[in-house]
Amino acid sequence: MVYGQKNTIFTSNQLLNMNKVVSGADEAIKDIKDGMTLMLGGFGLCGIPENCIAALVKKGVKGLTCISNNAGVDDFGIGLMLKTKQVKKMISSYVGENAEFERQLLSGELEVELIPQGTLATRCMAAGYGMPVIFTPAGIGTEIAEGKEVRNFNGKDYLMEMAFDADFAIVKAWKGDSMGNLVFRATARNFNPVMAMAGKITIAEVEELVEPGELDPDHIHTPGIYVHRIFQGKNYEKRIEQKTVRKK
Amino acid sequence: MVYGQKNTIFTSNQLLNMNKVVSGADEAIKDIKDGMTLMLGGFGLCGIPENCIAALVKKGVKGLTCISNNAGVDDFGIGLMLKTKQVKKMISSYVGENAEFERQLLSGELEVELIPQGTLATRCMAAGYGMPVIFTPAGIGTEIAEGKEVRNFNGKDYLMEMAFDADFAIVKAWKGDSMGNLVFRATARNFNPVMAMAGKITIAEVEELVEPGELDPDHIHTPGIYVHRIFQGKNYEKRIEQKTVRKK
Amino acid sequence: MLDKEGIAKRIAKEIKDGYYVNLGIGIPTLVANYIPKDIDVVLQSENGLLGMGPFPFEGEEDADLINAGKQTITMLPGSSVFDSAMSFGMIRAKKVNLTILGAMEVSENGDIANWKIPGKMVKGMGGAMDLVASAENIIVAMQHVNKAGESKLLSKCSLPLTGVNCVKKIVTELAVLDVLPDGGFKLLERAPGVSVEEIKKATAGKLIIEGEIPEMII
Amino acid sequence: MLDKEGIAKRIAKEIKDGYYVNLGIGIPTLVANYIPKDIDVVLQSENGLLGMGPFPFEGEEDADLINAGKQTITMLPGSSVFDSAMSFGMIRAKKVNLTILGAMEVSENGDIANWKIPGKMVKGMGGAMDLVASAENIIVAMQHVNKAGESKLLSKCSLPLTGVNCVKKIVTELAVLDVLPDGGFKLLERAPGVSVEEIKKATAGKLIIEGEIPEMII
16 A cells, blocks of 8 residues: 655645634624524633624624523623623523523523533533533432433433534634634633534634744644634723732 | 632642652552553554553563553564563554564454544543543444444434543653643644543653643643653653655 | 631541542632641632632732632642533542532432522522532531521432432531431531530431540641 | 546545545545645644644654654644544544545445455554544545456445445546435546446446546546
């Protein structure tokens, strides 16, 4: 067999110039339609796609199902989309910081599905890794297990949980290149890489957009193959939800 | 509720000094016993734990089941353990480069279980992520599916494959710190991070052992929680299996 | 009787050298302040960090660096960051040695309820269900009775469960108790100045008292 | 009739702008040499690399940087490295747009056999079973007949299967053929100087010929 020892003639600038850069949040979300399912990265207000959320509010798209660990606060994050009543259903693990959320939920305007945080993360990963289901012990013996398949492996019970199926995943990274490779910073990583893998279409907004080659291939958290659109965001507020400090 | 806003008084040198450093390969493998199941990182001869393999040969432990994507070549890698007949069974995806392997297999001295490469990697990951099984389409309709549970999700058939259960995982990293945090280099990463997560006890040999704090927390591929023993290896040969070059 | 700091202090004595520990919100967070100085411990924050350090100095807080309680924190030398899937992967794989969390109720067979009160706004379980379903060593830090004066140590939980058969030990303002594998709260220690009788009165579930019960040393 | 380079050249025309492509060992590896200059393509190597570059210059080879065929390679600007679990994760999740691999046999319903010959030493399937089970677009590069002169395009494979109902297109030294969803090899193009009659003779499975069959342009 020949192993391709003949001259391999392709050159670097020929091969890797898949330009996924869009002009900004408005273009990135332009085909998000009423009733779609979105994944939104972030934990609390940390590492959330601020620019895309603002663009979604501006666009006014409605009836959305949002998969996100939290629901923002009243005047920031997904809270902004709740205020404008664009969200039909939240799929989250914790939604405690939002009065408007509570009002809509109690009045029946908003549907909420609470699922364990690890189950949420792993159902994203399952989608990105082409695994139709995962088994987890989280929720065994609780109301979370109702209606779900329980199966015993090696003497322990596990719940079968399905991979998510989201139309779009919207994530925020620290740096990214025009090919969609992403690098996250500190705990702003959280759900972003697993959601980036999981969207049918993945949109990444980044604090700094660089050229291919500027990110060390060993340091890339999300390979560009998972990302379809990328842009450099602006005016990041990066609000802190609970500032806790100590004295010098 | 109080969220710990009082002074948090612990100091850095108090908290993070879990020293996992052992003197070398001999100490690292000292309690590996006859008949145990080992995972060995690497793809071909790339990123293999050379020092630990040498120590296993020296120790002469026998009847091992080795989970490793390949079986080395006649005079390097796992091939060295095959020569000394220490391996009872190989679990691999491709074992093509080894004449002694072939002889032992045909004579019945050696048992081999061939499984698809992605299944091998994902069964490691399943162990490291506490997932008892994974479902993959790899092998559907082939002899690999014989005796295994087939299940249809969303119109596609998947095989149920079990997480691996290995006594030891032995991996090779580029850099590591005394707390067991690991960083890999280029495609020497391959199976190493997924196996590092999967061993009951994980041994890491590294080219360069550094102090905690020298590795960027955002660049660590394997968090130290997965690693139990670490040492700086020596005399790395890093043999190339198929040198392919082009002319300037 | 112990205050919250006292409960945290007593629990800190359960932490052993080399442990990876996950601390829940509330009293468990305070435990970090009392980890003995002569042992090495790494704190996991389930949003994706090993090696959580103290709160930052004023002006040095970083919006990208928070813990699972959404508080600004710091990293320490040897910290590592990972995504939420890996974070719960290491929890499910039992790599975290000790989980300390609060509870509304614990039953004598180790069931725990701490996420939902029927009729009240439900905020969610966060990572609690994942933690209690997988952790091998779970200590609950809580008050012995609720605000209505009712025992939180029950024969059976009345609130919706977070997990079953999982709690190993309970530390309250009154006592330290083991949850026995076959059921029952075994009284191990009394809080300073608290009598066995007071603990009996505050415990609705099966309480097991064998021999002299020492007063705890904190 | 095409030589191996010719087969590779013809297959290269199937690659579209923006594709992520996995090239198997053998003829598929050669395809990289003929990717049109005006399109952007990223090559995946399933050991854990996106953005595989050409072989290194003599003396610049790096033992830590190899492809799935274990050959020394290079990276390109924009390359990314990942572990084997993620590598096959992206394959299973259908993120790789095109898979090109060799085969010993292909059946008219798209089954493929390329890993095992009974009675001979079996080297293993490597990543082939994962690739064929998940890829949505699979092109097989192979000789039309084996060394014994027997057709490799069959109504049913005789060798142990690698995957079922997966091959979409076949390029051989004689022809380009589609594998139809309902079964059958649909002849699309003849190799230069090859007659339809020659292709008929070399094809054991159901061959579908409609209208004039053009000679391929490579």
